[in-house]
Amino acid sequence: MTAYTDPPKESFQLSQLIHDTRYRSYTFQFIALVLLLFGLGYLTMNLITNLRVAGLSISYGFLGQPAGYDINQSLIEYNNQDSHLRASIVGVLNTLLVAFLGCITATILGVFAGVGRLSKNWLVAKLMSVYVESFRNVPVLIWILIISTIVTVMPAPRAYRGETPDAEMFLGIIAFTNRGIYVPKPLWLEGSWVVVTVFVLSVIGAFAYRAYAKKLLFSTGKLLPMGWPTLAILFVPAILVYFIMGRPIGVEIPELGGFNFSGGIAMQRPLIALWLALSVYTGAFIAENVRAGIQAINRGQTEAAASLGLRPGRIMSLVVLPQALRVIIPPVISQFLNLTKNSSLAIAVGYMDLTGTLGGITLNQTGRAIECVLLLMLFYLVISLGISAVMNTYNNRVKLKER
Amino acid sequence: MSDMHSHLAFVRTEMLAQQEPPIKEKGIVKWARSNLFSNWVNSVLTIVALYVIVRLIFSAGPWFLNGIWDTSSLAQCREILDGARGACFSVLSERWQQLLFGIAYPSDQYWRPTLAFVLMLVAAAPVLFVALPRAMLIITGLFPFVAYWLLWGGTIMTSVFVLIGVVVGYLVFTKAERFGFVLGLVAGLIAAVVVWKIGGAITPAVDGIMVLEPVASRDMGGFMLNMMLGVVCISLSLPIGIMLALGRQSHMPIIKGISVVFIEFIRGVPLITLLFVASVVLAYFFPPETNMDLILRVIIMITMFSSAYIAEVIRGGLAALPKGQYEAADSLGLDYAQAMRLIILPQALKISIPGIVNVAVGLFKDTTLVSVISMFDLVGMIRGPILASTEWNGVYWELYGFAALLFFVTCYSISQYSQWLERQLRTDHR
Numbered sequence: 001m002t003a004y005t006d007p008p009k010e011s012f013q014l015s016q017l018i019h020d021t022r023y024r025s026y027t028f029q030f031i032a033l034v035l036l037l038f039g040l041g042y043l044t045m046n047l048i049t050n051l052r053v054a055g056l057s058i059s060y061g062f063l064g065q066p067a068g069y070d071i072n073q074s075l076i077e078y079n080n081q082d083s084h085l086r087a088s089i090v091g092v093l094n095t096l097l098v099a100f101l102g103c104i105t106a107t108i109l110g111v112f113a114g115v116g117r118l119s120k121n122w123l124v125a126k127l128m129s130v131y132v133e134s135f136r137n138v139p140v141l142i143w144i145l146i147i148s149t150i151v152t153v154m155p156a157p158r159a160y161r162g163e164t165p166d167a168e169m170f171l172g173i174i175a176f177t178n179r180g181i182y183v184p185k186p187l188w189l190e191g192s193w194v195v196v197t198v199f200v201l202s203v204i205g206a207f208a209y210r211a212y213a214k215k216l217l218f219s220t221g222k223l224l225p226m227g228w229p230t231l232a233i234l235f236v237p238a239i240l241v242y243f244i245m246g247r248p249i250g251v252e253i254p255e256l257g258g259f260n261f262s263g264g265i266a267m268q269r270p271l272i273a274l275w276l277a278l279s280v281y282t283g284a285f286i287a288e289n290v291r292a293g294i295q296a297i298n299r300g301q302t303e304a305a306a307s308l309g310l311r312p313g314r315i316m317s318l319v320v321l322p323q324a325l326r327v328i329i330p331p332v333i334s335q336f337l338n339l340t341k342n343s344s345l346a347i348a349v350g351y352m353d354l355t356g357t358l359g360g361i362t363l364n365q366t367g368r369a370i371e372c373v374l375l376l377m378l379f380y381l382v383i384s385l386g387i388s389a390v391m392n393t394y395n396n397r398v399k400l401k402e403r
Numbered sequence: 404m405s406d407m408h409s410h411l412a413f414v415r416t417e418m419l420a421q422q423e424p425p426i427k428e429k430g431i432v433k434w435a436r437s438n439l440f441s442n443w444v445n446s447v448l449t450i451v452a453l454y455v456i457v458r459l460i461f462s463a464g465p466w467f468l469n470g471i472w473d474t475s476s477l478a479q480c481r482e483i484l485d486g487a488r489g490a491c492f493s494v495l496s497e498r499w500q501q502l503l504f505g506i507a508y509p510s511d512q513y514w515r516p517t518l519a520f521v522l523m524l525v526a527a528a529p530v531l532f533v534a535l536p537r538a539m540l541i542i543t544g545l546f547p548f549v550a551y552w553l554l555w556g557g558t559i560m561t562s563v564f565v566l567i568g569v570v571v572g573y574l575v576f577t578k579a580e581r582f583g584f585v586l587g588l589v590a591g592l593i594a595a596v597v598v599w600k601i602g603g604a605i606t607p608a609v610d611g612i613m614v615l616e617p618v619a620s621r622d623m624g625g626f627m628l629n630m631m632l633g634v635v636c637i638s639l640s641l642p643i644g645i646m647l648a649l650g651r652q653s654h655m656p657i658i659k660g661i662s663v664v665f666i667e668f669i670r671g672v673p674l675i676t677l678l679f680v681a682s683v684v685l686a687y688f689f690p691p692e693t694n695m696d697l698i699l700r701v702i703i704m705i706t707m708f709s710s711a712y713i714a715e716v717i718r719g720g721l722a723a724l725p726k727g728q729y730e731a732a733d734s735l736g737l738d739y740a741q742a743m744r745l746i747i748l749p750q751a752l753k754i755s756i757p758g759i760v761n762v763a764v765g766l767f768k769d770t771t772l773v774s775v776i777s778m779f780d781l782v783g784m785i786r787g788p789i790l791a792s793t794e795w796n797g798v799y800w801e802l803y804g805f806a807a808l809l810f811f812v813t814c815y816s817i818s819q820y821s822q823w824l825e826r827q828l829r830t831d832h833r
Contacts, residue, residue, distance in 0.1 A: 122438035137814035341673035384671035
């Protein structure tokens with residue numbers, strides 16, 4: 001009604017906050033902010049009241065206290081007198097370990113299955129479809145439990161004993177038992193660093209050679225051989241030095257002693273189960289990404305390359321793959337992220353990753369639920385945001401440059 | 404022409420009858436040659452694949468065929484099998500009720516979840532298939548209220564009053580909407596709350612009508628719990644996801660900021676940490692006197708989880724719409740709410756249906772994670788009461804196989820539906 005009595009002015013009126021689209025967004029944002037702050041304040045008030053009633057307070061002092069529990073698989077030195085913090089670090093490393101191993105095997109499996117599903121061989125294509133569909137449509141938790149059960153039916157260590165053992169070590173160096181898998185461990189003797197240094201230098205040399213060959217090709221059109229010189233630069237110097245230094249790198253093969261194997265690297269049953277399950281599960285998803293990426297490339301591209309006279313191998317490596325990878329890599333990276341997040345299901349098979357140590361035993365022992373869950377979320381959040389940052393950088397690099 | 408014939412030794416004067424193609428070039432032989440043995444690599448692959456299949460059949464076949472269905476414990480199974488390989492399916496025939504409905508759901512009331520399940524299929528049908536009569540959508544609208552009454556029991560009046568509240572709220576909204584979308588929404592909400600309050604006051608008076616035996620939330624379990632969590636959380640997360648997606652697209656920095664932080668935070672942490680929040684942390688954030696049961700807390704967290712993922716899918720759909728659609732809506736003079744409801748969202752949602760279905764399947768599979776916080780869903784039932792019992796300790800394959808099969812059938816049919824729908828919606832005839 002004020003509009004009648006007051007003459008129209010250019011100056012600001014309160015009603016413009018609702019009716020003028022220039023200012024309305026401020027009103028909405030202000031209301032949203034007030035509601036948000038009110039909600040957060042309400043939750044915080046409840047939290048404070050509840051903590052006071054329960055006689056608790058938020059503090060991270062418990063991280064310094066001795067953990068008092070054992071961890072069956074650890075990458076760093078750990079015993080049950082170490083602090084909760086160290087137990088958590090063991091958990092972090094275990095999470096990263098299973099995520100790293102899982103990403104590698106899932107990629108290999110996924111590429112094979114994805115290419116296999118496109119195979120002209122009817123039987124292979126159907127087998128791969130069965131693999132992909134059956135793993136994609138069943139919860140990963142069930143697969144972890146099933147594969148954990150499969151691992152338990154492997155022979156016990158005592159089956160390897162005696163004159164005529166029931167089980168034999170694979171190739172004489174790897175033992176599959178129901179307690180875990182024992183693989184040879186490299187021994188770094190004196191002088192091994194020379195071999196390692198030479199190998200690192202060879203890798204750099206190989207890259208340098210390839211860069212030189214590419215430059216020569218682009219400037220003069222002369223094509224140098226690529227395959228065997230690279231292999232030669234990579235391995236010949238290192239092998240020569242290895243023998244000259246008197247074979248400084250050895251191998252420790254696991255041996256049966258007492259009730260269990262000793263020596264070598266022991267991968268406990270939970271790790272094996274989780275690793276295999278995550279690999280085959282994520283592999284099925286990666287297979288679909290690979291298939292979609294290859295199918296996304298227009299047939300005309302292949303035909304055009306063929307009409308230029310390129311051989312099939314070069315068509316694949318110079319024309320199809322560079323374009324397909326642009327489509328394949330972003331979803332595959334987000335599958336890696338999913339695998340890392342799914343590794344938190346370790347708690348179902350007793351693998352001591354961060355969810356098992358910090359979110360499991362430490363939480364139950366100390367009762368510090370809020371602190372533990374907060375730290376747990378923070379860790380996964382950092383990993384996720386890190387991987388997303390890598391992915392965004394990659395996407396920006398390979399983005400089609402439209403001019 | 405005829406004199407040419409006399410010079411030549413032989414000229415065929417009539418057409419030959421059509422002949423069968425050579426045996427190599429027809430039927431199953433040709434198919435096998437071109438599909439299985441086209442070159443040596445393929446031949447090797449075929450032989451390897453055949454070997455794998457034969458091995459699988461020979462190891463799993465006897466196990467299936469020797470399966471025993473009618474004993475009451477694993478020990479009896481072993482006795483009957485007498486060392487031969489064979490499955491002990493009797494665990495399924497004896498415990499199937501527990502696997503499907505949980506350990507504590509009253510067994511004379513199993514018809515209720517079953518009926519709710521059938522009704523769910525009927526209610527979902529008109530949403531999934533456009534060809535069905537639109538009148539069936541009434542069933543869809545009524546389903547949540549009927550399902551609540553069937554599953555939790557109690558008097559039907561609770562559901563009826565909630566339904567009346569929703570209807571009144573909607574009517575008020577349609578009347579008040581011409582004063583502005585937000586105003587209409589607020590008015591509708593207030594009207595609904597008023598009806599619910601009145602209903603809450605009247606319900607005790609009319610209590611005796613159509614009462615079913617009440618069942619507490621903690622008594623629900625088995626595959627039913629997975630279904631409930633999946634259906635409830637996906638339905639709730641759709642509207643929240645739409646709002647988050649719109650918020651993330653918004654030009655208002657604060658609204659956009661809130662949406663982005665929420666979405667990225669939820670997508671960055673594993674579901675299991677959110678379930679930990681539901682089981683041990685969430686209670687701290689409610690007033691001391693509230694006593695929320697675990698199912699409700701889990702539903703809250705899973706809904707938050709899935710709405711973040713659905714928001715990202717819908718954002719993809721919004722981004723895929725040509726800018727002209729937004730401009731056209733503006734040039735018609737529609738305000739934001741109208742433009743979104745009438746022009747943008749119908750198209751964007753249509754594009755994002757396959758993505759939403761993917762999220763739904765993923766979420767349904769993820770409902771098994773509640774077993775980690777000791778709820779007795781299908782997996783929790785298997786790992787807890789059944790494998791821990793003396794009769795069935797050690798029956799792994801049959802139980803996990805059954806669980807995997809249930810999930811496979813459900814998820815595979817949903818994803819087949821999604822692919823079918825994608826083909827239906829594809830309008831570029833390539």
